[in-house]
Amino acid sequence: MSQTILADVRPWGGAPSDVVLDGDRIDRILPAGSGEPGARVGGRGRILLPSFSDVHVHLDSTRIGLPFRPHTGSPGVWNMMLNDRDNWRGAEESLAWRTTETLGRMIARGTTTVRTYAQVDVDAGLEKLDAVLAAKETHAGRAEVQIMAFPQAGLLREDGSAEVLDRAMANGADVVGGIDPCALDRDPVRHLDIVFGLAEKHGAQIDIHLHEPDQLARFSAELIVERTRALDMRGRVTVSHGYGLGRLPEGELRALLEQFRELDIAMATVAPPTPLPTLLLAEYGIRLGLGEDGQRDYWSPYGNCDMLDRAWQMAFTNGFRHDRDIEHVAAVATMGGRSVFGSAPALAGADDRPGLASGDPADLVLVPGDTVAAAVMDRGADRTVLFRGAVVADGLALAGAAA
Numbered sequence: 001m002s003q004t005i006l007a008d009v010r011p012w013g014g015a016p017s018d019v020v021l022d023g024d025r026i027d028r029i030l031p032a033g034s035g036e037p038g039a040r041v042g043g044r045g046r047i048l049l050p051s052f053s054d055v056h057v058h059l060d061s062t063r064i065g066l067p068f069r070p071h072t073g074s075p076g077v078w079n080m081m082l083n084d085r086d087n088w089r090g091a092e093e094s095l096a097w098r099t100t101e102t103l104g105r106m107i108a109r110g111t112t113t114v115r116t117y118a119q120v121d122v123d124a125g126l127e128k129l130d131a132v133l134a135a136k137e138t139h140a141g142r143a144e145v146q147i148m149a150f151p152q153a154g155l156l157r158e159d160g161s162a163e164v165l166d167r168a169m170a171n172g173a174d175v176v177g178g179i180d181p182c183a184l185d186r187d188p189v190r191h192l193d194i195v196f197g198l199a200e201k202h203g204a205q206i207d208i209h210l211h212e213p214d215q216l217a218r219f220s221a222e223l224i225v226e227r228t229r230a231l232d233m234r235g236r237v238t239v240s241h242g243y244g245l246g247r248l249p250e251g252e253l254r255a256l257l258e259q260f261r262e263l264d265i266a267m268a269t270v271a272p273p274t275p276l277p278t279l280l281l282a283e284y285g286i287r288l289g290l291g292e293d294g295q296r297d298y299w300s301p302y303g304n305c306d307m308l309d310r311a312w313q314m315a316f317t318n319g320f321r322h323d324r325d326i327e328h329v330a331a332v333a334t335m336g337g338r339s340v341f342g343s344a345p346a347l348a349g350a351d352d353r354p355g356l357a358s359g360d361p362a363d364l365v366l367v368p369g370d371t372v373a374a375a376v377m378d379r380g381a382d383r384t385v386l387f388r389g390a391v392v393a394d395g396l397a398l399a400g401a402a403a
Contacts, residue, residue: 053337056291217244
């Protein structure tokens with residue numbers, strides 16, 4: 001197989017280099033101007049990063065590419081879910097078109113690792129799962145996609161909910177979802193029994209949305225820890241959101257993070273106004289990924305398919321100003337997400353800048369900027385995206401065949 005040369009690039013904003021790709025892997029890194037033979041991709045001095053990872057996105061409810069509409073939801077997970085039910089079938093385009101279009105825009109902006117949710121309940125059945133599966137198949141040659149079967153309406157409030165979740169896992173979903181075991185279903189033992197039971201049955205990972213406030217979130221998290229330990233599911237459980245945990249007294253939070261570290265429980269955030277304690281999670285070696293959550297949907301008008309924009313938001317909500325901290329956010333948005341996905345180890349602290357060494361996957365993105373921090377601040381459009389060593393997007397437009 002012939003080599004590909006990423007000519008005149010700056011890995012993690014460092015020295016100008018020629019990065020030699022051999023198939024779907026990085027082979028070696030040479031000084032710029034090396035003259036190494038092979039097909040060349042012009043870097044033009046841009047920064048080379050591992051491609052972005054969005055590990056918390058709801059492709060199943062997207063309205064990207066459709067006319068803007070006023071927000072009609074009312075507060076509370078249950079009320080927002082009902083608003084989505086009232087509207088999602090009446091969109092201007094089919095759900096399969098919307099999921100495929102949104103995933104394509106994400107790839108064009110540099111995201112090639114995705115964990116997306118597909119709501120499965122007694123209203124939608126497997127319709128949303130089928131639409132997300134269609135998007136995954138269309139872009140199979142451009143991104144790696146995990147699908148979480150997500151019981152947005154809970155598992156106990158409507159008869160048949162657990163059975164739909166079971167069918168979704170049998171029909172192509174990769175991850176078993178859960179949500180607010182106390183606040184939504186009001187029976188955390190039964191809720192978690194179902195989630196962990198289905199994960200055991202299907203040999204799957206678990207990802208639990210946790211919107212609950214501080215002490216209630218702590219209680220749910222401790223139950224999740226207990227089951228993870230009892231069922232020996234180390235490294236297979238993610239807690240998404242969990243921002244209530246960030247409001248705990250420091251001693252209580254540290255005690256919980258000790259258990260997360262012991263059991264390798266990961267976390268995923270969408271950079272909310274009240275952020276997770278990002279640097280503390282890095283101190284404990286907790287796998288942390290970033291995602292965009294909804295994409296201009298019936299839940300929220302936010303989301304624009306751009307993980308570099310969401311990295312900016314994460315830096316902003318954390319109050320980061322120093323380059324080192326902003327670069328850490330870029331590491332979370334790239335390799336941190338892959339660690340949650342299960343394809344990379346946890347970041348080794350806030351100074352770790354992995355993913356661009358010999359032998360690493362050639363899933364890469366070139367972005368403009370004087371430094372990595374500047375790239376996050378400016379979020380320029382001059383990007384080139386590679387997946388498994390092939391250019392799949394350039395200048396925010398898809399390139400090449402999808403499969």
